[in-house]
Amino acid sequence: MELYVRVYYILSGIAVFICGACLGSFINAAAMRTVAGKRWWGLERSACDSCGEILSVRDLVPIISYIALRGRCRVCGARIYPRHIAAEVVSGLLCAALFARWGASAAFCMSLxxxxxxxxxxxxxxxxxxxxxxxxxxxxxxGLAVRFAGGWPAVLDGVLGAALGFGVISLIIIVSRGGMGWGDAILMCGIGGAVGWRYCAFSLYAGFVAGGIVVLPLMIAKRLKRKDAIPLGPFLAAGSAIILFAGNGLVFRFRELLGAYPGWPWGG
Ligand SMILES: [Zn+2]
Incomplete structure (x- = not known):
């Protein structure tokens, strides 16, 4: 590879990581405000979770502020929740990895x-x-709105994905009488609508495996009872994230069943 091409990839990868970390910071703040019943927008500035001191710009730089402050508030010294830096790092790394996987494309847009x-x-x-x-x-x-760029087959693929995601989790809810929640079914409906039915099927599988790997040992160690409420959304989300990378390889492996076509925007 030519040197300048390599430099281009490295620089754009770093830029995508930084944007991804900022995005993660925003999403984390939005999620916290949603749970707290606050608005995301308006004049309310970000404040310390403990003392309520309004944060200045230098305290709001994703990842770097947390490290510079050694995870403590500048004013009151209380521990800053590690979820801030965790969301920023995870989002930055995944954005950079997805960019490396898909380049600047519709697939990258959908992945985001x-x-x-x-x-x-x-x-x-x-x-x-x-x-x-x-x-x-x-x-x-x-996801469905982006699918219009791929034409009606792409939209239909999304509708089928949404139906598959919702259908499978609904079935589990009805059969298991409360093993999962309707929020999980609607989340999988949303994921399926974005990724299409083939990726949705693999995402469900990957999500169940990811959940099983974490939940089964806890159940065996009697740390969890069968009826304990475990948030399953993160496992479904992790499953879909894995499939954003591994999906095409899996479609090709099951080509006799799926026809070796992963569907728009994942390529053909
Ligand atoms: Zn504070």
Whole structure:
């Protein structure tokens, strides 16, 4: 590879990481405000979670401020919740990795939609045990809107994905009588609407495996009972994130079943 091409990729990767970290910072703040019943917009400035001191610009630089302050508030010295830096790092790294995977394309755009809304819904689910239906549905609506750029087959693919995601989780809810919540079904409806039915099927599988890997050992160790409420949204979101990278490889592996076509915008 020519040197200047390599420099271009490295610089754009760093730029995407920084933008992704800022995005993660915003999404985390929006999720916290949503759970607290506050507005996202307006004149209310970001403040310390403990003492309420209004934060200045130098305290709001994603990742760097947290490290510079050693995770403590400049005024009161209280610990800053690690969820701030965690959301920023996860979002920055995933954005950069998705850019490396898809380049500047419709697939990258769709991946970003899935990532942003999944992160938001995971954060509210972890904090409050609640997925906000409107924000889970917004994921599907935004995804379907982008699908119009791929024509009617792409839109139909999204509608089928939404139906598959909602249908499978609904079935589990009805059969298990409360193992999962309707928020999970609506989240998977939104993810399916964005990623299409093939990616949705793999996302469900990856999400269940991810959940099983974490939940089963806890159940075996008797740390969890069967009826304990575990937020499952983050596992479904993690499953869909994995498939944003591995989806095409899986479609090709199951080409006899799926016809080796991953669907728009994932390529053909
Ligand atoms: Zn403080």
């Amino acid at each position: 939609i899935v990532l942003c809304f999944s992160l938001f819904n995971s954060l509210t689910d972890i904090e409050s045990g609640f997925i906000y239906d409107a924000w889970a549905l917004a994921l599907g609506v935004a």
